[in-house]
Amino acid sequence: MTISRRRFLQYVTTASAAGALTTLALPGVAYAQSGRPILKAGDQKGGLRALLEAADELKALPYDIQWTEFPAAAPLAEALNAGAVDCGPIGDAPVIFALSAGAAIKIIGANRSDAYGTAVIVRPDATLRTAADLKGKNIGTTRGSIGHFVTLKALAAAGLAPNDVNFRFLPPADTITALASGSVDAWATWEPYTAVAETTGRGRVLVNGRGLWSGLSYLAATDAAIASKQDVLRDFLARAVRAQVWSYQHVDAFSAAMARIVGIPPEAAKLQFSRRATKWRNIDDALVAEQQRTADFYSQVGLLRQPLDVKTTFDRRFPVKV
Incomplete structure (x- = not known):
């Protein structure tokens, strides 16, 4: 499937600009109900x-939800x-x-996905074929993102140091524009x-995340929310x-719903969803050890x-049925 650059950018920029907050109302939920x-x-x-x-899990909520959407993890982390x-x-x-910046947050839930889709992408006509070919190239990504991490791991596996490439830290919408224009050679x-x-x-895909990234993602919550809304958070995670x-x-059914809600092509929604194979899991010592290796x-x-x-950043009081 080939589409115009303009339409492609519309897909990528469906999310809010980096750092911007967009409140989304939930259907059938009142925000000011007393108590x-x-x-x-x-x-x-x-x-x-x-x-x-899509799973109808937003019905019959005993609380209201105020959604805020972000294009990447970095601005979400800032909001937390x-x-x-x-x-x-x-x-x-x-x-x-x-x-590391001192955020007062805890990890209350964990899941693991196939790491393939966390990747270094190049233009289809690029001559780059391996991670070693990235030496001296400009790579666009979000600082501290899983894309950034996978790139660093790929460089290390290829015998390259971080300063062997030029990182340009940009939000996703700006990075895809830079890739299309040639001002960056790759997008992590x-x-x-x-x-x-x-x-x-x-x-x-030049480099995929398999063997480079753990595939772990989390539901993080602020210390204040854990103190005041523990039952709400437990229900939300469940x-x-x-x-x-x-x-x-x-x-x-879910892929179609995701394409509609998120605003991406149906083919992309089904591809990314089916290959991720995401499964929630309980926090245990082995998972904590994996996270420590990433930090190290x-x-x-x-x-x-x-x-x-x-x-100390994991809160194990939120077990899930897996």
């Missing part, structure tokens, strides 16, 4: 909201740090940057951006877990000011 708590939920390009809505949202989905690498990104680029003929199970039992890697490449002990 009902309000959960301020952050989201990345509508993915979590689309999942819950500022208390502008109570919780939100965030990858293992971005949460490390948030914690994640789903659904990877699937959109592939299915619209605007990008080719709904997300149930919705994930439902989605893989109804792949076609960031320390080794000089992206953290000081080593980070991740153990």
Whole structure:
């Protein structure tokens, strides 16, 4: 499938501009009902909201939800740090940057996905074929994102250092424009951006995340929200877990709903969803150890000011049925 550059950018920029807040009203939910708590939920390009809505998990809520959408993890992490949202989905690498900056947040839920779609993308006609070919090239990504992390791991595996490439830290919409214009040679990104680029003929996967990234992502919540809305957060997480199970039992229906809600091509929605194979899991010592290895890697490449002990950032009081 080939589409115009203008239409492709419309898909990529469906999410809010970096750092901007967009409140989305839930159908059938009143925001000012006396006595009902309000959960301020952050989201990345509508993915979590689309999942819950498609699975009918937003019905019969004992609380109200105020959604705020972000194009990437970095601005979501900033909103968590500022208390502008109570919780939100965030990858293992971005949460490390948030914690190292002193964010008062905890990880309350964890899931694992196939890492393929976290990738370094190049233009289809690019001559680059391996990670080693990135030496001296300009790579666009969001600082501290899982795309950034995968690129650093790929460079290390190819015997290259971080300063062997030129990183340009840009939000997704700006990066895809830069890739199309040639001002960057590659884009280090994640789903659904990877699937959109592939299915619209605007990008080719040069390096995928398998063997480089853990595939771990989290539901993070602020310390304040955990203290005051623990039951709400527990219910919200349970709904997300149930919705994930439902989605893989109804792949076609969910993919269609996601394409509509998030605003991406149906082909991209189905591709990114089906290959991710996301499963929620309980937080255990092995998972914490994986997160520590990610933090240690960031320390080794000089992206953290000081080593980070991740153990205290996990709250195990939110078990899920897996």
